[in-house]
Amino acid sequence: MxxxxxxxxxxxxxxxxxxxxxxxxxxxxxxxxxxxxxxxxxxxxxxxxxxxxxxxxxxxxxxxxxxxxxxxxxxxxxxxxxxxxxxxxxxxxxxxxxxxxxxxxxxxxxxxxxxxxxxxxxxxxxxxxxxxxxxxxxxxxxxxxxxxxxxNRSNEERYLRILNKRPDLLQRVPQYLIASYLGLTPVGLSKLRKRLGKG
Incomplete structure (x- = not known):
């Protein structure tokens, strides 16, 4: 039961x-x-x-x-x-x-x-x-x-897609895994976030 x-x-x-x-x-x-x-x-x-x-x-x-x-x-x-x-x-x-x-x-x-x-x-x-x-x-x-x-999408486009479609991932998953998912290094993700005013 x-x-x-x-x-x-x-x-x-x-x-x-x-x-x-x-x-x-x-x-x-x-x-x-x-x-x-x-x-x-x-x-x-x-x-x-x-x-x-x-x-x-x-x-x-x-x-x-x-x-x-x-x-x-x-x-x-x-x-x-x-x-x-x-x-x-x-x-x-x-x-x-x-x-x-x-x-x-x-x-x-x-x-x-x-x-x-x-x-x-x-x-x-x-x-x-x-x-x-x-x-x-x-x-x-x-x-x-x-x-x-x-x-076929740029690093920026892939990151913005996560922000729009799956923003919860940024709180639930370590940043180094997010970077890997986007095809970036952790340093590359940090630089991208700063450039977009998100870091």
Missing amino acids: KTSTQTTIFKNIKNKVLSYTHVDDAPLKYALDFYQIIHLKKGERLVSPGNLVDHFYYMEKGCISFYKIKEGEIKVLEFYTDDVFFTDLIAYVKETKSNCYLEATEDTTVFAVKKELAEKSFQKSHQLERFGRLSMQEAFLKTFNRVDRLN
Whole structure:
């Protein structure tokens, strides 16, 4: 039996699924029963290099840094915050081991569903299959847009986008990780902030 807190949390993920497409109550309950709640302390990892990626996640509350280490330096690929689905998408789709990290930058609560169980639910319901397809398409689109911004927008444009779209990150994430996410050094970010009158 779920506690009142768990019921509230499951309401959040239920609403998120329904934001993609309508799903009848019975198949939705069937699918959500496969999700397990994971609580992470700041600095704990969901995924490390060498781990097989066979789970898809829903961020209930918190922040996860998705990054890799290249030539001894952290390269932040994305930050996942409240109310999103996420995983190491390439490793998940290919069913291979990750070469990246998914690490909590603050105390975090996520739901995890094993890939084979998610697919089992998709086979049970066309509505759930549609949700799975749409959520996966959204994840791929976010990855594409991220690469496009790095390649085609200036440092200033990328920083201003964070200020406008995700200002909470500047309070929740260390500046050196923000710098990495923007493709800058910490010194470069400091100079940019001062030039824009934000530092």
